[in-house]
Amino acid sequence: MSPSDTDELLSVRASEMYYDENLTQDEIGTALHLTRWKVGRLLAQARAQGIVRIEIVHPRARRVLVERELRERFGLRDVVVVSSAGVADDAELQRRVAQAAADFLTALRPVPPTLGVSWGRTMSDVAACLPIGWARGVGVVQINGGLSLTPSGSAAAATAMTIAQKAAGSAHVLPIPAILEHVETKRGIERDRAVAGVLDRAAHASAYLFSAGVANENSALVVSGYLTPADVDALVAKGAVGDVVGRFIGADGKPVDAELDSRTVGLGLDALRHADTAIAVVAGAGKHPVARALVTSRICTVLVTDDQTASFLLGQDGAADSDPQRGEAKPAETRTERTREVAP
Numbered sequence: 001m002s003p004s005d006t007d008e009l010l011s012v013r014a015s016e017m018y019y020d021e022n023l024t025q026d027e028i029g030t031a032l033h034l035t036r037w038k039v040g041r042l043l044a045q046a047r048a049q050g051i052v053r054i055e056i057v058h059p060r061a062r063r064v065l066v067e068r069e070l071r072e073r074f075g076l077r078d079v080v081v082v083s084s085a086g087v088a089d090d091a092e093l094q095r096r097v098a099q100a101a102a103d104f105l106t107a108l109r110p111v112p113p114t115l116g117v118s119w120g121r122t123m124s125d126v127a128a129c130l131p132i133g134w135a136r137g138v139g140v141v142q143i144n145g146g147l148s149l150t151p152s153g154s155a156a157a158a159t160a161m162t163i164a165q166k167a168a169g170s171a172h173v174l175p176i177p178a179i180l181e182h183v184e185t186k187r188g189i190e191r192d193r194a195v196a197g198v199l200d201r202a203a204h205a206s207a208y209l210f211s212a213g214v215a216n217e218n219s220a221l222v223v224s225g226y227l228t229p230a231d232v233d234a235l236v237a238k239g240a241v242g243d244v245v246g247r248f249i250g251a252d253g254k255p256v257d258a259e260l261d262s263r264t265v266g267l268g269l270d271a272l273r274h275a276d277t278a279i280a281v282v283a284g285a286g287k288h289p290v291a292r293a294l295v296t297s298r299i300c301t302v303l304v305t306d307d308q309t310a311s312f313l314l315g316q317d318g319a320a321d322s323d324p325q326r327g328e329a330k331p332a333e334t335r336t337e338r339t340r341e342v343a344p
Contacts, residue, residue: 014039019052066310070295070303073314077277077301080104081310090284093306097283098125101304104279105209106134114278116143116161116205116267118245119156120220121199122281123211127162130214140164140171142208143202144245144266146176146224172198178246179226180263183337190265201266207277212290213243221246238262242290244269244299251289253297272299279304 009018010032017023017031018039018299026269046052063081070079087093105115105126115138117123140163146156164171174193180186189195213219216235217229217234221243232240232248235257239250246264247255253269255261272278280300282291291309292302 007042007045008049008051010034011042011051011098012050014042015046015052018043018160030186030206066307066314069314070310074295074303075298076295076303078104079310080304081307082305084306084308090286094122094301095125095129096305096306099129101126101209101279101281102129102131102134103303105304106131108207108277111135112138112206114139114141114201114205114207115163115208116141116202116208117160117253118142118144118210119146119159119211120211122283123159123209124131124155126209127159128164130166132161132166133168135167135169138164138167138169139201140167140169141198141201141205142171142173143205143208145174145176145265172201174198174265177226178221178265179260180265183262185267186263199266203271206276206318207279207282208267208272208275209279210245210272211281212287212294213242214276214286215242215248216289218284218286219243240295244285244290244294245272249255249290249293249297251293251296253293253299269299272322273297275301277301281305281307284309285312 014028014032014034017028018025023031025036025043028039029036032313034042043052047054063083066081067079070076080100080103082096084096087096091284096108117140119142142156142160156178157171157175160173161171174195176189180189190199196207213221215232217232219227219232221227222229222232235248240248240254241251242249245266247261247269248257249269250256255269258335278300279302280291280294280310281304282294284305285308288309291303292313295303295313
């Protein structure tokens with residue numbers, strides 16, 4: 001047996017004794033006739049070679065090394081990646097990611113005086129997870145229309161109001177549809193003083209918190225009655241990978257249907273791209289394509305997600321860093337660099 005094979009077997013045995021039998025390094029050294037220094041080296045070797053893997057399985061545990069890799073790969077300001085270990089279904093995974101987003105927002109400094117928020121199932125979960133007193137005096141503004149067209153009603157205004165109430169702040173909502181039938185109608189509504197005031201607040205928010213939706217029959221825009229499954233199928237045929245603040249985007253992060261986008265009420269995607277703090281909350285395999293579009297097209301500065309989505313984003317072997325227009329790899333940029341590029 002070669003010395004390397006002997007060391008490997010010793011690493012396995014030392015690891016078993018240390019992690020399974022709870023022996024100290026001194027006790028292991030005595031049992032294996034090794035020095036304490038040698039035992040420590042074997043345990044370190046076991047970690048380095050993947051013989052031992054340590055996993056923290058608490059629902060609020062984070063994947064710190066993966067977070068760092070995502071930050072570096074995509075030029076993000078911050079990343080939160082939670083473990084999917086032990087989750088029973090997609091709903092539980094979504095709640096776990098929502099809790100992480102609530103924790104991040106609670107710890108965010110400086111506290112944003114004005115927070116722009118979108119709506120949807122994920123955002124509703126984030127609002128529910130926020131503790132009372134997460135901040136004080138924050139003005140919360142709804143950044144896209146969300147008046148439901150179905151009898152079940154809409155949670156859009158409720159999401160903004162819950163987040164504001166828990167911060168002893170004020171809520172500014174948009175009690176209008178997310179998508180209107182005619183561009184002229186949309187323009188007329190946006191000229192209304194009350195609506196224009198909310199949209200102006202949204203455009204000048206200190207930070208944004210939003211999610212992304214799937215491009216299938218489970219889309220919140222289908223559930224709310226704005227689109228039919230056939231409408232979404234047509235958008236997918238045009239390249240849609242999901243929606244962000246009600247706007248269906250392709251892999252390049254741009255709206256796939258200009259006419260539909262012109263009838264969509266709310267903040268435009270460029271406002272998110274130019275923001276210093278734009279927090280995207282995305283969970284689940286169904287949102288992998290839209291998550292990739294978010295980070296590669298620089299729509300967010302902060303990503304809160306699960307480890308499976310993170311693995312998908314990092315598993316693109318360089319394609320995730322490519323320019324969607326040209327397919328060429330390009331280095332990650334910081335938000336400061338991006339802002340400098342678009343400054344007049």
